[in-house]
Amino acid sequence: MSSTANQPPNLSRGRFRSQRISRFTESVIREMTRLAMQHGATNLAQGFPDFPAPAELKRAAAEAIDADINQYAITWGAKPFRDAIAAKYRTTYGMEFDPEREITVCCGATEGMVASLLAVLDPGDEVVLFEPFYENYGPDTQLCGAVPRYVTLHAPDWNFDPEELRAAFTPKTKAIILNSPNNPTGKVFSRQELEFIAALCQEFDCLAITDEIYEHILYDDAVHIPIMSLPGMRDRTILVNSMSKTYSVTGWRVGWVLASPDLTNSIRKVHDFLTVGAAAPLQQAGVLALSLPESYYGHLSTEYRARRDHLVTSLQAVGFKCFIPRGAYYVMTDVSGFGFESDTSFVRHLIGKIGVAAVPGSSFYAHHGGGSQQVRFCFCKKYETLEKARHQFLELK
């Protein structure tokens, strides 16, 4: 036996920690869910419904398994599901996609976004991001060795300064990530804003990579416009979406990426080696989901609007300043009135003493001090859960 046979690996100098992940921290959103479970707190942190998925979808998934759709689908997606995606975009937006060359089914929008970025970015490329942003986009760009350039969305309306956005584009910029309806702010980008962004993408020869998972969760008079549908953007956009939020199946991990054939070719290569494919029986159930009548989507928004109003009323009653969302299912709040030192100390108090979990605003900002008096709550929950939280919030008074 050599004397080194039983040596443990040397972990001390980060020998086995790649540079790629060295700046990663645990996802704050998922950490809050963990803490909520630990403390038995009402979870208004991570955005997933605590009510059942539509019965017909559950049935379709069970039937697909029963019908032996249990082996790999084609790596870029089962043909019936890709056909259903193409049909859905034709009906909803009048947009045409070739299921053979322009659609990639993947494991949720999360994989769709990473696969797309890995397919188009090289180390050193710059990516424009609006801040506050959904926390995954930071690590996603780091995985590619790309450099994020942040542009502020200003409360209370979360508008951006066009000059600041223009200044963020440089000859190194390869893409802008656009999430509308937006997590965490609830902002829905207007046509005029999208046109401004589209013009910059064309001027600087960049791509728009969009996360449109809240497309059907809209309030008041908000309208979702895929930037891909604007003139000059069809071949310059990578559209990422998933079943998770629209059909209340966040655990299914079924998403898709729409892009012109050349881009799709690159994205499919990454996707194939990353995951091979999304769950075959759930893609089959997705055929039914994407064929649901228009009324399903109207009902979804109406339902969530009532839940939004319920949560906003409960929060305002105890002193939160709410930024009323026009889309998605989160409310960003200003908590400066409570006199806590930071968003994290306030959330610690909320979880430990009040029994409600939320997400500290700072996790949506890259710059130091950003969001330090903001907290995000989600309202994709049963009324029973929202009502319980309302009672718990009263302890804050």
Ligand code: GLN
């Ligand atoms: N999109 C959800 C949120 O922002 C879930 C995040 C996650 O854990 N993937 O809360």
